[in-house]
Amino acid sequence: MSSIFRAVSLAQAATIVVLGAATSTSAFAQSQPRTPATPQMRSEARAVMQACRADYDRLCSDVAPGGGRILACLQSHAGQLTPTCAQTLPRAQALRDSAVSAGVAPK
Numbered sequence: 001m002s003s004i005f006r007a008v009s010l011a012q013a014a015t016i017v018v019l020g021a022a023t024s025t026s027a028f029a030q031s032q033p034r035t036p037a038t039p040q041m042r043s044e045a046r047a048v049m050q051a052c053r054a055d056y057d058r059l060c061s062d063v064a065p066g067g068g069r070i071l072a073c074l075q076s077h078a079g080q081l082t083p084t085c086a087q088t089l090p091r092a093q094a095l096r097d098s099a100v101s102a103g104v105a106p107k
Helices: 003-007 010-019 027-031 039-060 069-076 083-102
Strands: none
Touching (some): 039 069, 069 083
């Protein structure tokens, strides 16, 4: 299991992957007031995480979470993703865009 999944719960990891949310201990999180993610956003983020976890482990485990970097990494490996993850990425991007618009995730 990669270090990101050991360091945070599945719900937090899913939020990081899709919404790009910084952890509460980061300097950015401490300096930026943030609207909390809605339960629906967290639920959808968890679904994306489940669909893409193996691809993350295989292709993007060295990417630092936050700011949408993991989503961008997965998108950059579009041709190497499992069909389940590849089908989920458009929804993940839409969810991330909504989170940015709502002030839940950084731009």
